């Protein structure tokens with residue numbers, strides 16, 4: 103052809119985003135949309151929803167996007183609606199009233215670091231429980247006026263959204279976030295340009311934007327590297343939550359810790375306590391050490407100050423779940439720090455090693471333990487597990503003697519109690535139920551409420567849940583289940599009169615989602631009993647790298663499509679905070695079946711409690727404590743382990759679940775009276791609300807943190823930093839003196855008037871004398887008798903008894919202990935010499951030990 107058919111160049115498209123401009127009268131909505139306070143204030147949330155219910159859902163409950171997309175017509179309509187305008191005014195007044203309350207000055211200020219925050223559905227910077235906990239925590243900091251600043255990441259893709267293929271395979275979709283449509287604000291410099299944080303990385307600077315999320319009175323600052331000042335190699339640091347390889351992970355953790363501290367400095371924020379939520383953020387203490395050293399302090403003194411003002415909360419009960427970095431990788435990123443700190447590379451590596459001077463990889467958790475005075479697990483049981491897990495870090499002490507403590511996780515009541523329940527509580531129990539939510543007395547009124555009213559609440563919430571499933575999942579299921587008639591059947595079968603059991607969580611294998619499917623025939627009989635119908639709802643994501651977890655989801659979807667289970671076992675795709683809220687408020691029973699003791703705490707069951715939903719769970723994490731508060735307020739699988747073989751144990755646990763359902767739970771639920779409900783079931787609900795829910799509120803949790811950690815630490819920090827760090831310097835000098843002399847301390851003589859290793863009778867007295875050459879530490883040593891009980895070839899520490907110093911002659915110190923043998927049994931004993939200084943917070947603060 104001589105002439106081309108057409109000729110054109112590529113179109114030059116220019117982006118234009120037309121946002122609706124809010125008229126002056128609606129400006130309060132703009133302010134409200136820029137503070138997440140609406141998330142937990144139902145009047146505000148419902149207000150946004152009622153501006154345009156379809157748009158509200160379509161935006162994933164995002165008020166910023168909602169306001170940007172409201173049509174002019176609707177804006178006019180709202181302004182001409184006096185009732186709407188009045189609602190806006192009322193909510194805005196409530197907000198201003200809330201914001202006018204000052205932060206408390208009588209408790210320490212806190213900087214809180216976390217990789218993820220689950221605050222609301224539209225801010226995709228969380229993956230699961232850890233994030234939701236952090237989000238709930240900072241909301242409570244706002245409610246309780248705790249002066250806290252939080253640091254995290256603004257992820258471009260966040261965590262994935264989940265869909266399922268026709269054959270039940272999980273599909274992970276990563277959707278880029280448009281930051282202009284999120285309830286966040288970019289921090290700017292004096293000239294209105296984006297504020298740029300410079301974070302020195304090896305051989306280059308990494309630049310970060312800083313975004314602010316207003317969480318009530320609280321500020322959350324988010325770092326973001328995804329812009330053109332960074333290389334293609336560094337921009338993705340803040341792309342994904344728990345994505346990428348180990349190198350990306352160390353870059354993230356470097357940015358969170360080091361960059362986080364630099365961001366706080368740049369913003370002029372100087373809080374007293376530094377709280378690392380999980381080990382990811384531990385490098386924050388590396389930067390803090392540098393800051394003190396650059397102020398002119400020596401490394402040991404700097405470490406005293408850093409330690410005394412920091413707390414590490416561990417959430418992972420197994421060593422394999424912690425972050426370890428190869429020495430080479432650690433060196434690539436951290437090699438400049440020893441020089442800046444005046445220590446050697448080996449010194450720095452050893453701070454992250456359970457076995458100093460070994461080939462151990464650099465463990466973030468060990469580094470956190472070595473740079474934080476205090477550490478805690480997230481339930482009583484997990485505290486015990488953590489003591490054992492970390493015992494190797496302080497080898498002179500047994501796990502029973504560990505200083506590692508615990509605070510049991512809670513949930514933010516105003517976020518997780520349904521708005522219907524919140525109104526109900528306000529009406530029946532009074533507002534004290536919010537202001538004093540951690541006080542069981544504030545909840546006592548629940549026992550006076552009429553059974554029928556509780557039942558009506560439950561029915562309302564169940565119907566709301568069922569409507570949600572019908573509305574939101576029909577389209578999804580039609581798309582991925584192929585057969586429309588099957589979808590209709592499922593929708594028809596969802597039955598508000600059935601006992602509905604919910605199971606929703608990450609599909610990590612330890613959570614044992616498969617347990618229920620161990621005996622399909624028995625399960626089929628349970629769900630197909632015409633008289634006592636039962637339905638199970640499942641939801642949850644598996645990490646994209648977790649093949650086994652994804653296999654579980656596939657298996658459950660396959661089972662849910664078998665004729666005998668259709669509409670009886672239902673899987674809801676894309677577990678997120680919206681689905682979670684509908685589930686924990688809408689089902690009758692919340693089921694949890696983790697392998698003990700791998701559920702560090704678990705929090706979804708706590709959300710259920712405050713919504714009259716009963717727990718049926720393994721005695722692990724929080725339920726180990728919760729169930730014990732009232733055993734007539736839920737159900738538990740025993741904590742006794744019968745089999746060491748896990749598959750045998752799984753079979754036994756499954757059989758126990760079936761029989762408890764068949765013999766106890768289902769009959770109880772269907773023991774309905776003439777009014778259509780089971781009075782005994784209502785008793786269970788009342789007891790769970792009255793006796794259990796108050797203990798698992800965020801208010802209780804934040805009070806525990808303040809009392810057990812923030813206040814004691816801040817007090818000690820103030821003390822050791824007074825007078826230009828006088829005491830910190832003294833303690834540091836003392837530790838150095840002890841360390842230098844320690845190996846020269848000699849045991850000269852051990853004598854006892856009774857040989858305890860011979861058969862001895864309880865009640866017999868003995869006197870032991872030990873002479874030490876203290877090598878210059880005559881005033882710094884203490885000695886104790888340490889006793890273990892031996893039972894079934896296992897030792898457990900009974901305790902220790904201190905020796906008295908009976909004479910000092912220069913370097914020669916004579917210790918003596920006169921005591922009596924007490925309880926009968928088989929024991930072992932030894933003598934433990936250690937450096938003693940009343941200014942230390944606990945033994946693990948300086949764990950030098952000499953066994954004699």
Ligand SMILES: *Cc1c(COP(=O)(O)O)cnc(C)c1O
Pocket residue numbers: 229230231232234606607608677678679682683703704705706707709
């Ligand atoms: C509460 C919550 C979790 C945590 O639940 P667990 O009981 O710890 O498994 C996870 N994901 C979402 C979306 C939640 O709301």
